Amino acid sequence: MSDAPVVERPAAHEGSALLSLDDVSIRFGGLLALDGVSFDVRQGEIFSLIGPNGAGKTTCFNVMTGVYQPTSGLIRFDGEPLGDRKRFAITRLGIARTFQNIRLFGNMTALENVLVGADAHHRTGVVDALFRTPRHRREEREGEETARDVMRFLGLERRANELARNLSYGEQRRLEIARAMATRPRLLCLDEPAAGFNPAEKAQLMDLIRRIRDRGLTVLLIEHDMSLVMGVSDRVTVLEFGRKIAEGTPTEVRNDPAVIAAYLGTETAEEGES
Amino acid sequence: MTEPKPPANAAASSGATKASPSAGTKPVASGGTSSRRFGWDRGALARRVTALPTPVKWLLIALFVVFLYALPLLEIPIISTPDTDFGAVLFTVASYVLVALGLNIVLGYAGLLDLGYVGFYAVGAYTVAVLGSFQAHLSWWMLIPLAVLFSTISGLLLGAPTLRVRGDYLAIVTLGFGEIIRLTALNTEWLGAAKGITQVPRPPSVEWFEIPHLQWDGFTAFIDLGDTTKFLFFGVADQAPYYWLALTVIFLVLGADRMLRRSRVGRSWEATREDEDAAELMGVPTFRFKLLAFACGAFIGGLSGALFASRQGFINPESFQLLLSILFVAAVVVGGAGNIYGVTLGAIVVGYLPERFRGFEEWRLLVFGVALILLANFRPQGLLPPRRAKRAIAADEQLEALEEGTARV
Ligand SMILES: Nc1ncnc2c1ncn2[C@@H]1O[C@H](COP(=O)(O)OP(=O)(O)OP(=O)(O)O)[C@@H](O)[C@H]1O
Ligand SMILES: [Mg+2]
Numbered sequence: 001m002s003d004a005p006v007v008e009r010p011a012a013h014e015g016s017a018l019l020s021l022d023d024v025s026i027r028f029g030g031l032l033a034l035d036g037v038s039f040d041v042r043q044g045e046i047f048s049l050i051g052p053n054g055a056g057k058t059t060c061f062n063v064m065t066g067v068y069q070p071t072s073g074l075i076r077f078d079g080e081p082l083g084d085r086k087r088f089a090i091t092r093l094g095i096a097r098t099f100q101n102i103r104l105f106g107n108m109t110a111l112e113n114v115l116v117g118a119d120a121h122h123r124t125g126v127v128d129a130l131f132r133t134p135r136h137r138r139e140e141r142e143g144e145e146t147a148r149d150v151m152r153f154l155g156l157e158r159r160a161n162e163l164a165r166n167l168s169y170g171e172q173r174r175l176e177i178a179r180a181m182a183t184r185p186r187l188l189c190l191d192e193p194a195a196g197f198n199p200a201e202k203a204q205l206m207d208l209i210r211r212i213r214d215r216g217l218t219v220l221l222i223e224h225d226m227s228l229v230m231g232v233s234d235r236v237t238v239l240e241f242g243r244k245i246a247e248g249t250p251t252e253v254r255n256d257p258a259v260i261a262a263y264l265g266t267e268t269a270e271e272g273e274s
Numbered sequence: 275m276t277e278p279k280p281p282a283n284a285a286a287s288s289g290a291t292k293a294s295p296s297a298g299t300k301p302v303a304s305g306g307t308s309s310r311r312f313g314w315d316r317g318a319l320a321r322r323v324t325a326l327p328t329p330v331k332w333l334l335i336a337l338f339v340v341f342l343y344a345l346p347l348l349e350i351p352i353i354s355t356p357d358t359d360f361g362a363v364l365f366t367v368a369s370y371v372l373v374a375l376g377l378n379i380v381l382g383y384a385g386l387l388d389l390g391y392v393g394f395y396a397v398g399a400y401t402v403a404v405l406g407s408f409q410a411h412l413s414w415w416m417l418i419p420l421a422v423l424f425s426t427i428s429g430l431l432l433g434a435p436t437l438r439v440r441g442d443y444l445a446i447v448t449l450g451f452g453e454i455i456r457l458t459a460l461n462t463e464w465l466g467a468a469k470g471i472t473q474v475p476r477p478p479s480v481e482w483f484e485i486p487h488l489q490w491d492g493f494t495a496f497i498d499l500g501d502t503t504k505f506l507f508f509g510v511a512d513q514a515p516y517y518w519l520a521l522t523v524i525f526l527v528l529g530a531d532r533m534l535r536r537s538r539v540g541r542s543w544e545a546t547r548e549d550e551d552a553a554e555l556m557g558v559p560t561f562r563f564k565l566l567a568f569a570c571g572a573f574i575g576g577l578s579g580a581l582f583a584s585r586q587g588f589i590n591p592e593s594f595q596l597l598l599s600i601l602f603v604a605a606v607v608v609g610g611a612g613n614i615y616g617v618t619l620g621a622i623v624v625g626y627l628p629e630r631f632r633g634f635e636e637w638r639l640l641v642f643g644v645a646l647i648l649l650a651n652f653r654p655q656g657l658l659p660p661r662r663a664k665r666a667i668a669a670d671e672q673l674e675a676l677e678e679g680t681a682r683v
Contacts (some may be wrong), residue, residue, distance in 0.1 A: 067554055091557040105548035107660070116545045117536045120557025128565065129537035130530055136537060143538075182575070183557050 014164060017076075018043045018218050019064065019095070019187055024073030026063055029185045033059045034070070036243040041187065041220055048221045050253075050261060051239035058100055061189050065097050066090045075189070091120050091135070094183035098176040100222075101191050106165035110156060111147055113164050113263050117182030118143035124221075144212045146182050153215075154208070155179045170201055174208075181212070189220045193258050194228055206232045230254065238262065314341040323341065342521060346514035347487045350496075355630055360515035361503075363629045365585055368520035369578045370625030374617040375527050376574025381603065382611035383540065384567035385547030386437070387445040390452030391602045393432075394572040397425040398579025400459060402588050403471040407545060409464065414475050418580050419605040425576020426569050428455075433568035437561060452599050460591040470590025474583050476508040477519060508584075515637045523581065527574055531614060534570070543567055604642075610656025619658055 004126050026034045034056045043206065049057045052252035060209060063070045066087040077084045077093055085093070096117070105113050128136040150151045151157045154174045172192055175199055180188060190209070194202050202225060213219050222228045229236060230250040238246040238259050246256040253259055282502050323331065346361040352359045362507050373395065378386045401421035405412050412420070436447045459465045489498035503514045534540050542563045545553035553562045583589050601624055609620020649657075 066553070067555070086559070087554045088557045088559045091555060097555060099552065103549050103552040105545050106550070107548055108544055112544070114543055116558065117554065117556050119541060120537050124538040126534065126539055126570070129442060129539045130533050132533065139538065187318050 006145065013076070013265040015221045016043055017041065018078060019063070021060070021076040022076070022078045024063060024070045024075060026059060027071045034063065034240050036073070036246050037239065037242070038073075039102060039247060040061055041218060042235075044173035044213065044216070044218055046154075046219045046232055047222060048223060048233040048236045049239065050226075050229055050236060050243075054241075055239040056242040057239055058121075058191055059221065059242075061220075063095055064090075064189065072248075085148060088120070091183050091185075094184070094186035095189065096183045096187070097157050097189040098173075098180050098191055100191060100195070102176060104164040104172060104175060104179070108162065108164060110159050110164055110178075111151070111160040113175055114147040114151055114178050114182045115143050116173065117150075117179040118184075120183040120245075135239055143182075147152065147178075150178045150181045151213075153181070169196060177195055177208075177212075187218045187220060188220075191222045192224060193221070194223055194225050202228050213218070217228040282462070286289035295487060296438065300523070303584055325372060332440075333592070339525075342559075343518060347485060349488050349490060351490050355632070357513070358632070363516050363626065364406060364517040365513055366629060367519055367622055367625040367627075368517055368524060369582055370605055370621040371618050372520060372524055372527060372578040372581075373380065373575060374576065374609065375524070375531060375600050375614060376571045377606050378614065378617045379534075379543070380567050380571035380612060382613070382617065383535070383543040383550070384564055386567060387598055387603075388448045388571065389445050390432075390448035390450065390455075390570070391571070391575055392454040392594050392599040393448075393452040393584070393680060394425045394575030395579035395598070396455045397428050397454075397572075398422065398461065398576030399575070399583035399589050399593070400465060400471075400579075401425070402580045402583040403474045405407055406466060406584075407470045407473040408466055411475075414477050414584065414636075417475065418577070421572060422573055422576050423579035425579065428571045429572025430565065431567045432567045432572075437564045437568065446617050449596070452594075456591050456596075456644045459594070463495065464568060466590065468591065470592075472587060472588045474587050476584050477516075479507045479509070481505075481507050510587070512583065515603050516581070520578075523577065530613065539563070539566070577668040604646065608646070608656055610659040613656075613658055613660040616656050616658035616660070617638070620656065623657075647659050 013117070018040040020039070022038050024034055024037045025032060027074065034159075037060065038054070039047075048059060051057055059068070062068045064075060064082075064151055065090075066082065066085055069084065071202075077090075077095060080093075082090060105116065108116070119139075119246060122139040124139050126135045127133070148157065148160075151160060154177060156171060156174055159175075161170060163171065177188075177193065193209075194205050197205060206228055209219055209221065221229070221233065233250055235248065236253045237244055238248075238249055238253060238256070240262045245258045245262060246253050285655055315317050323334070330433070346364055349360065355363045368460065373391070376394075377391050380386050380391075400419040401424045402414075402417045404410075406414070406417050406418060430437045432448070432451050436444055439447070465471075477609075484502040484504050486497050486499050487501040487503065488495045493674050506515050506518070508519075529621065534609070542558045543566075545556065545558055546563055550560050572622070582593075586593070605621040605624040606617045608623060609618065610616025634641070653659075
């Protein structure tokens, strides 16, 4: 939105930690997918998680959102340990995510998809629905407002009544973000939102991510595209084989010898892919 | 009414009148398509009906409802069954419709394959029979709520442990449930065992007035004062009142279904069906909603079982064979799971055709099997799939091609 030059803001976001992983490990059989990973995501920043394929980035999202329980270690959100909260409860707490491979509710309309997200904080049950109680009406109205607002924000309002699976690929990616934002998260986790995008779309996405942050959300981003990551992030953490190998501002990370070493091996593969 | 008025205002009048004005969305330009709040494209006929002025629409609906109630009196030549009381056939069809609507919540909305639905039907029927005549003599007005209560509880008891497992297991466990209910009834003296239970209480009758039937001579109909139905007498010979009762229950269920579908409950069911993990991660307590769908299904199943028993007057375990469960699922799937019009049509097909063509009884299953195979090949989504599913198929390949480039994990 603003076309000010991309400046890194090292000290601008010294906010408190919204999410913190403390020595988190998870083992799948013989594979240690996360090996003592610790990092803090601070309130209001754009924080990126990068690393070669199979480094454990998505697994990080999965332990943060309750899909897996870490084998050891502690995850806190806003100072409170997640414990063994259910996935939906974690969402209600304020962590929302998108998926690396799109997982929309294909046979529901775009609007309905977003409404499901907005419903995360609703309590309407069978009795409310059957008798159209004030609670039902209030929550429907509120949900619809949230949904419309979020869809407008993502430029999807004209597609509201289209089936999710009939949307274009780019729209589907944005709808996933809309659905996640409708849950009113404080932390929004985006898993490779730019996958399959062309450079123009990537630039738009970069702008979008900043606007999301400007709405007061904290953004945790997984992304392979280095120019995007370097352009948008406040801080970056690099994973390799489940271990954190570097953390810092984009410039620091870019010049880190360990990161260069990790990426040298995959450089050609990365280029072949994008 | 010559031709539909231009749908200038019709869009607003079609039910979604209180769409929030703050929403600054411009509806898609075309016709009345986007008028409904969660509108998906509807068929040309449906759109034309939607475009009619509201009073005309209500009049048409009212006429149709009256027609449905009058059906057993009209004695329409081709559709009426020659060999059996048409009221009785209509009741059978209506109870299939009721069952299909209940199973549709479980199978169509929540996407749970329940192969033991007859179990709930049996619980409802047995409650009425056992507590109404065999072990106690409660009044019919007590029996119906009890039947529904017990079937709903059985749904919760079955669902609580099994809904945590997925897909195929659920089908097998529910299949077992249906059989266990039947075998329990068969082997328990207290429940009548193989002999069954007679003298099941009928709904309380009143005898207010008599309604004459029509009689047809070629294409002319005249009122036949010699052939009348007593309003409202629940007897053995004339079964039209049972049909009226069942039809009324169907309308109530349809209303409830609509309320649920257009609410958080319905959305949560559908989201769970579409992608359980994604739904859970978007804040839907999927287990709770699956259990709820199960309970709602069991409620309706038990209700129709209770109606069945009080119409039949006699039940035994033979009435609750596994085949019935399969037929119920067939009704839903044949019609188009997820679409109430579809499943209603499916239930009519499965319930009515065998009654109409009773002469071909031995061929029934064969014809049915062939029909299913044809259907699976040519209309895999059912006769009347939800409109969304239809368009979704077209988009399927396109999407797969797109995803190919990016999908990992
Ligand atoms: N449920 C699971 N069971 C077993 N192994 C798993 C599971 N989930 C992830 N893994 C493994 O953990 C490792 C890390 O996977 P993860 O998906 O987190 O990588 P990633 O960093 O997201 O990679 P990519 O960039 O390819 O998305 C991989 O080797 C993967 O095969
Ligand atoms: Mg990944």
